[in-house]
Amino acid sequence: MKVSIDWLTLLPVLAPALGALLVLLVDAALPKARLLHLGVTLAALGAGIGVAGWWAAFGGTAGTLCLDSSPGTCLYVAPASASILQIAALAAAAIVVLMLLGDGRDDEISGGPAVAAALVLAATAGATGVVAAQDLGTWLVTLELATLPMIALVALAGRRTSTHGALTLLVTSVLSFALLALGVALWMIATGSPVFATSGTGLSWESDAHLTVLIAAALVLMAGLGFKLSLVPFHAWTPVTYTSAAVPVTLALATISKIAALGALIPVVQTVASVAGAYAPGASVVAVDPRAGVVVAALAGLALVSMLLGNVAALRQIDPVRLLAWSAIGQAGWVVLPLVALDPSGSDAASGYLAAYVVATTVAFVVVHLVHGPVTVGAPERARELSHTGGLARNHLWLGGLLALALLSLAGLPPGVIGLVAKVAVLQPVIAAGLWPLAVVAVLGAVLGVAVYLRWVAILLGIGRSTQPLQRMPGSRLALTLAAAVLVVTSILPSLIFR
Amino acid sequence: MMLLAAVAVPIVVGLWLATAGRPLSRRAALDVALIAALAAAGLLAAALLTDSTLDLPWISRLGISLALGIDGISAPLLVLTAAIGVLVVVLARSHTPEGGSPATYLGAVLIATGGTLATFAARDAILFFLAFELVLIPVWVLIHRFGDRHDEAARRDAGLRFVLFTVTGSVLMLVGILALVTSTGTSSLDELVVAGADLPRGTQTLIAVLLVAGLAIKVPVFPLHTWLPAAHTTAPTGGSVILAAVLLKMGTYGLVRLPFASVPDGFARVAPTLAVLGVIGILWGGLICLVEVEAKRLIAYSSVAHMGFVVLGLASGTAVGVQAALIGNIAHGVISALLFVVIGGLKERWGAVRFDAPLPALREHAPHLGFVLILGLAAGLGLPGLAGFWGEVMAVYGAWSTHGRLFQACAALAALGAVLAAAYALRVARLLWVGEASAPVAPVADAETRGAERLVLVVLVAAIVAIGIAPHLVWSVTAVDVAAVVNR
Numbered sequence: 001m002k003v004s005i006d007w008l009t010l011l012p013v014l015a016p017a018l019g020a021l022l023v024l025l026v027d028a029a030l031p032k033a034r035l036l037h038l039g040v041t042l043a044a045l046g047a048g049i050g051v052a053g054w055w056a057a058f059g060g061t062a063g064t065l066c067l068d069s070s071p072g073t074c075l076y077v078a079p080a081s082a083s084i085l086q087i088a089a090l091a092a093a094a095i096v097v098l099m100l101l102g103d104g105r106d107d108e109i110s111g112g113p114a115v116a117a118a119l120v121l122a123a124t125a126g127a128t129g130v131v132a133a134q135d136l137g138t139w140l141v142t143l144e145l146a147t148l149p150m151i152a153l154v155a156l157a158g159r160r161t162s163t164h165g166a167l168t169l170l171v172t173s174v175l176s177f178a179l180l181a182l183g184v185a186l187w188m189i190a191t192g193s194p195v196f197a198t199s200g201t202g203l204s205w206e207s208d209a210h211l212t213v214l215i216a217a218a219l220v221l222m223a224g225l226g227f228k229l230s231l232v233p234f235h236a237w238t239p240v241t242y243t244s245a246a247v248p249v250t251l252a253l254a255t256i257s258k259i260a261a262l263g264a265l266i267p268v269v270q271t272v273a274s275v276a277g278a279y280a281p282g283a284s285v286v287a288v289d290p291r292a293g294v295v296v297a298a299l300a301g302l303a304l305v306s307m308l309l310g311n312v313a314a315l316r317q318i319d320p321v322r323l324l325a326w327s328a329i330g331q332a333g334w335v336v337l338p339l340v341a342l343d344p345s346g347s348d349a350a351s352g353y354l355a356a357y358v359v360a361t362t363v364a365f366v367v368v369h370l371v372h373g374p375v376t377v378g379a380p381e382r383a384r385e386l387s388h389t390g391g392l393a394r395n396h397l398w399l400g401g402l403l404a405l406a407l408l409s410l411a412g413l414p415p416g417v418i419g420l421v422a423k424v425a426v427l428q429p430v431i432a433a434g435l436w437p438l439a440v441v442a443v444l445g446a447v448l449g450v451a452v453y454l455r456w457v458a459i460l461l462g463i464g465r466s467t468q469p470l471q472r473m474p475g476s477r478l479a480l481t482l483a484a485a486v487l488v489v490t491s492i493l494p495s496l497i498f499r
Numbered sequence: 500m501m502l503l504a505a506v507a508v509p510i511v512v513g514l515w516l517a518t519a520g521r522p523l524s525r526r527a528a529l530d531v532a533l534i535a536a537l538a539a540a541g542l543l544a545a546a547l548l549t550d551s552t553l554d555l556p557w558i559s560r561l562g563i564s565l566a567l568g569i570d571g572i573s574a575p576l577l578v579l580t581a582a583i584g585v586l587v588v589v590l591a592r593s594h595t596p597e598g599g600s601p602a603t604y605l606g607a608v609l610i611a612t613g614g615t616l617a618t619f620a621a622r623d624a625i626l627f628f629l630a631f632e633l634v635l636i637p638v639w640v641l642i643h644r645f646g647d648r649h650d651e652a653a654r655r656d657a658g659l660r661f662v663l664f665t666v667t668g669s670v671l672m673l674v675g676i677l678a679l680v681t682s683t684g685t686s687s688l689d690e691l692v693v694a695g696a697d698l699p700r701g702t703q704t705l706i707a708v709l710l711v712a713g714l715a716i717k718v719p720v721f722p723l724h725t726w727l728p729a730a731h732t733t734a735p736t737g738g739s740v741i742l743a744a745v746l747l748k749m750g751t752y753g754l755v756r757l758p759f760a761s762v763p764d765g766f767a768r769v770a771p772t773l774a775v776l777g778v779i780g781i782l783w784g785g786l787i788c789l790v791e792v793e794a795k796r797l798i799a800y801s802s803v804a805h806m807g808f809v810v811l812g813l814a815s816g817t818a819v820g821v822q823a824a825l826i827g828n829i830a831h832g833v834i835s836a837l838l839f840v841v842i843g844g845l846k847e848r849w850g851a852v853r854f855d856a857p858l859p860a861l862r863e864h865a866p867h868l869g870f871v872l873i874l875g876l877a878a879g880l881g882l883p884g885l886a887g888f889w890g891e892v893m894a895v896y897g898a899w900s901t902h903g904r905l906f907q908a909c910a911a912l913a914a915l916g917a918v919l920a921a922a923y924a925l926r927v928a929r930l931l932w933v934g935e936a937s938a939p940v941a942p943v944a945d946a947e948t949r950g951a952e953r954l955v956l957v958v959l960v961a962a963i964v965a966i967g968i969a970p971h972l973v974w975s976v977t978a979v980d981v982a983a984v985v986n987r
Contacts, residue, residue, distance in 0.1 A: 348560070415514065417629065421558060424625060424677070425560075428561060428681065431677040431681055436674060439674045447663055447670065450662060458655065498560040
């Protein structure tokens with residue numbers, strides 16, 4: 001079998017992977033050269049962003065690794081929405097690395113700067129890879145590549161709780177992997193092909209029973225990915241692990257891992273859709289094969305329950321990171337909701353919503369990191385409380401103002417326009433598919449979300465306790481500037497994300 | 500472009516004031532805000548004269564374009580909004596609420612004004628929704644930060660209640676808008692008028708129910724009004740004025756623009772329910788006003804009653820009824836602004852205006868303010884020759900002229916509600932103006948209005964009299980477009 005390879009197109013995946021190797025090589029030659037590691041990492045991520053950005057802006061659908069034996073079948077396919085997810089993952093990784101390596105201290109994560117950078121780069125390569133992967137093997141490997149380095153990163157925080165958090169994540173990941181492996185096996189039985197149907201092979205059916213197996217495979221895969229997306233009822237690890245990791249690592253979990261999980265979910269849902277015939281123009285989801293309806297019902301259930309439960313739990317949180325963890329669960333519900341439409345516009349809406357969430361949540365996490373400062377390995381932990389950000393918008397105008405903007409984006413209220421546009425984008429395919437009752441339930445989720453984030457915004461605007469003096473953290477400050485610039489620009493021009 | 504500038508100037512200047520401009524002194528902030536508000540009003544006037552429109556693609560993926568324009572239905576509301584924006588900024592000269600820097604307060608006022616202008620100028624259904632949401636946070640800040648200093652818990656509760664109710668309404672409305680947009684394939688309000696009417700009746704009804712339910716919270720229609728009294732009682736005077744005079748109009752304007760104009764058959768099926776709820780609102784609001792002891796709360800309930808007339812006129816579906824709704828909107832905007840300036844100013848000077856406590860007689864201690872109060876009350880009860888008359892009479896006439904039993908019963912009950920309005924207006928006049936509350940007391944502080952507040956009141960009085968004597972000022976503008984919507 002001959003495969004044609006366009007190396008340049010693959011750069012969003014290859015650059016971080018090669019960057020990880022390069023960082024480790026540099027570390028062997030020049031140990032402790034933190035700024036050099038930072039430079040290499042940012043250069044690798046920048047190269048990936050450049051290529052993915054070119055494809056998103058001008059190129060349309062990027063495709064390579066095409067099989068000569070069956071024309072039209074490519075194993076790497078990234079439409080514009082996937083390119084935007086890749087950019088989001090690469091940019092989030094850059095922010096994470098800036099926070100970990102740029103603050104001029106090695107002691108937040110044990111193991112040295114090279115290890116941290118290499119782990120982040122490896123996870124990023126996994127995420128950008130799975131977003132475009134079209135064959136089951138690459139899909140499974142890259143998905144795990146996006147997960148495993150995260151466990152190490154959580155454990156390296158070296159705090160008492162971080163071991164617990166890493167163990168929780170490890171157990172969850174193993175369980176998730178088992179489900180995914182089972183799902184892939186069922187998928188192979190059903191389709192007899194190691195390639196997703198979206199890449200153009202189409203599926204030929206030997207018997208009707210194969211479709212039933214395919215639906216079962218899709219459900220198992222959705223459960224496995226539910227862990228990674230922190231959808232209820234697969235969410236229990238999220239608050240534990242988020243709060244026990246170092247904040248930059250938590251940010252990586254909330255962004256890079258989520259992108260990998262959604263990127264993995266989309267081809268599964270699209271294959272089911274193409275089999276069920278929902279791609280026919282004008283076809284309503286309600287009219288498709290009842291077995292595909294099971295997938296729709298499962299997606300809708302996961303989405304709405306996550307949305308409601310995540311936000312209700314977030315209402316009661318005191319630790320800002322724990323609040324953001326529960327809010328991540330609620331937001332994951334919004335990410336998955338448009339997929340119920342079983343059509344490409346639903347997948348695009350999910351990608352766009354996730355990209356908007358990544359931008360806003362990055363700003364929120366960076367501000368939390370700046371306010372509370374890094375926690376040194378082995379040092380006693382200070383409790384984080386929302387009240388520590390009391391009056392932040394008065395005392396530190398930009399810090400508090402940007403956090404408020406990020407929270408309003410998450411809530412979907414102007415001036416956080418990007419968050420509001422994302423909610424419109426999510427509801428549109430759902431309603432177009434005739435599933436407006438789901439949209440009416442989602443209204444409740446939106447209102448609960450507003451209550452969650454507005455509670456924090458009120459604390460930011462309030463009198464509150466004076467915050468502890470901010471530490472000098474040049475890397476995190478630069479990260480905040482970059483992330484905030486993206487948040488503001490996309491709020492004015494949402495079409496940068498919703499292309 | 501002129502219209503875009505009229506919308507953008509207050510928003511941009513407001514954002515700047517609320518962030519980077521916050522350290523500005525009170526005087527400097529007042530000057531900047533006044534210039535911005537006047538610039539917005541001037542640009543709007545220029546846009547009206549040149550018939551400025553705009554249509555730029557914005558988020559093509561979602562079919563959202565930056566489409567702005569003015570027609571007869573939106574023009575009076577745009578003028579009202581720009582004028583109220585200027586008046587509220589001027590009002591801040593005599594009293595800036597505590598709770599934060601003056602620049603933040605003025606910034607919130609400007610953003611709310613700009614957001615409302617954008618709502619009325621939007622010619623794209625989804626853009627209309629985005630602009631609708633833009634107003635929420637600044638008004639929440641006005642209530643939460645700058646509201647009544649005496650009761651922090653009430654402030655927090657009122658602010659949150661306002662936001663949560665309104666978000667519920669607006670997201671429901673969004674579901675309705677998206678259902679409308681996806682089933683017709685266009686989000687342009689002008690095209691929806693044609694495309695929406697061709698939808699099957701069941702779809703139209705579903706869309707109308709979603710849209711009306713969402714917008715009814717903003718209007719507010721009984722029984723979804725419970726956020727309004729709390730918000731009004733705690734909001735600072737300027738916030739109350741914006742809330743009553745401008746924000747509630749977004750609800751009724753939305754009802755005309757979306758369900759009434761776009762899905763006429765669906766709206767016709769919802770209309771009887773809406774009419775009945777409107778009449779319940781008239782009676783309920785009137786009855787509460789007979790016993791309510793907190794003055795700002797009383798004005799808030801009278802707003803519920805007045806919006807009941809507007810909703811009744813709209814639900815009748817006749818040209819007269821819709822005209823009544825539009826002029827009722829404007830009249831209520833001016834009258835409630837006047838009453839909130841009077842009562843809010845007194846509350847700021849006295850600390851509280853309650854009818855169960857000894858009150859000084861305004862006719863003795865503040866004859867000018869007393870006169871304005873009486874004029875406002877008279878306009879509110881619908882005295883001929885003042886602004887409130889036309890909206891109420893024509894709403895009742897419009898409902899009666901449908902010849903439907905239900906609507907005629909509603910018309911009769913609404914007329915009864917007008918009697919209630921007279922009763923509670925006289926109650927307020929007796930207690931506050933004559934001073935019959937209890938043994939006469941001397942005011943704790945000076946009662947008379949002066950300075951910027953007096954200027955604001957003079958303008959509002961002039962507007963009430965002008966609309967009362969010459970209602971065709973509004974009608975001549977709205978008539979053509981209303982006829983176009985009703986008679987198709």
